[in-house]
Amino acid sequence: MDKYFINRRSVRNFTDRPVESSLLNEILTAAAKAPTCGNMQLYSVIVTRSPQRKAELAKQHFSQPATNAPVILTICADFNRFTRWCQLNNADAGFDNLESFISATADAIILAQQITTIAEQEGLGTCYLGTVTYNAPEIAGILNLPELVVPVACLALGWPDGPGIETERLPLEAFVHEETYRNDSDQEIISLFKSKEQYPANIQFVKENNKDNLAQVFAEIRYPRAMNEAFSQKLKDYLQSAGFLK
Numbered sequence: 001m002d003k004y005f006i007n008r009r010s011v012r013n014f015t016d017r018p019v020e021s022s023l024l025n026e027i028l029t030a031a032a033k034a035p036t037c038g039n040m041q042l043y044s045v046i047v048t049r050s051p052q053r054k055a056e057l058a059k060q061h062f063s064q065p066a067t068n069a070p071v072i073l074t075i076c077a078d079f080n081r082f083t084r085w086c087q088l089n090n091a092d093a094g095f096d097n098l099e100s101f102i103s104a105t106a107d108a109i110i111l112a113q114q115i116t117t118i119a120e121q122e123g124l125g126t127c128y129l130g131t132v133t134y135n136a137p138e139i140a141g142i143l144n145l146p147e148l149v150v151p152v153a154c155l156a157l158g159w160p161d162g163p164g165i166e167t168e169r170l171p172l173e174a175f176v177h178e179e180t181y182r183n184d185s186d187q188e189i190i191s192l193f194k195s196k197e198q199y200p201a202n203i204q205f206v207k208e209n210n211k212d213n214l215a216q217v218f219a220e221i222r223y224p225r226a227m228n229e230a231f232s233q234k235l236k237d238y239l240q241s242a243g244f245l246k
């Protein structure tokens with residue numbers, strides 16, 4: 001792997017080669033050394049290998065190509081285990097709230113990224129599936145998740161079939177602010193996105209979607225308002241029923 005993973009890419013096509021349990025367990029053991037809130041390890045990882053359960057999950061991820069991976073990891077914000085341990089020890093567990101959900105989500109996502117980094121170091125390919133929060137209640141049903149366990153990240157994992165597609169990034173000055181936040185002028189915002197707009201794959205993207213520009217593709221096709229609002233409401237209702245918004 002190159003220095004600082006500067007050439008890393010998400011992988012969405014995988015060979016049939018299985019990911020051995022021993023290797024996966026080694027990766028998960030190492031990944032658990034990632035920082036975690038108060039060292040409480042507020043996460044659980046559900047490993048799905050069964051073709052039938054993978055097919056059920058794939059449906060909830062809108063049959064995205066990466067769901068063909070040999071392993072699907074659903075990484076959950078989990079305050080259930082810790083709460084039960086507290087209750088069994090006569091400790092007042094006040095973790096059924098938004099603050100606790102955010103802490104557990106941070107833990108779960110940091111773990112997910114550590115798994116990604118270590119797996120990629122091993123030559124495995126990974127791809128996040130952001131659809132995990134769109135259909136979180138359905139996924140929770142498939143995986144038998146109890147109260148205070150909410151899926152917040154999902155990784156497709158396997159041996160890469162091909163190198164993945166190179167993507168662009170905004171320049172450093174777009175996201176680094178010295179000392180205090182630099183509120184960019186309209187002109188500066190336009191200029192920060194220039195190279196992204198000129199990236200050949202993105203020019204193609206605009207053309208294919210019949211839009212005037214890349215911003216419209218993102219805001220109106222990929223992540224449209226109505227979809228964001230509908231999935232937000234669904235997620236709020238689910239968090240309530242999962243016991244996190246008391």
Ligand SMILES: Cc1cc2nc3c(=O)[nH]c(=O)nc-3n(C[C@H](O)[C@H](O)[C@H](O)COP(=O)(O)O)c2cc1C
Nearest residue numbers: 008009010012064066127128129130131164165167
């Ligand atoms: C939170 C999150 C959600 C993502 N969701 C998806 C997804 O649903 N499907 C997919 O193919 N890629 C998904 N990705 C991968 C991104 O599309 C990818 O990281 C980005 O386009 C940059 O490409 P690269 O990782 O190859 O550099 C997701 C990444 C993140 C961090």
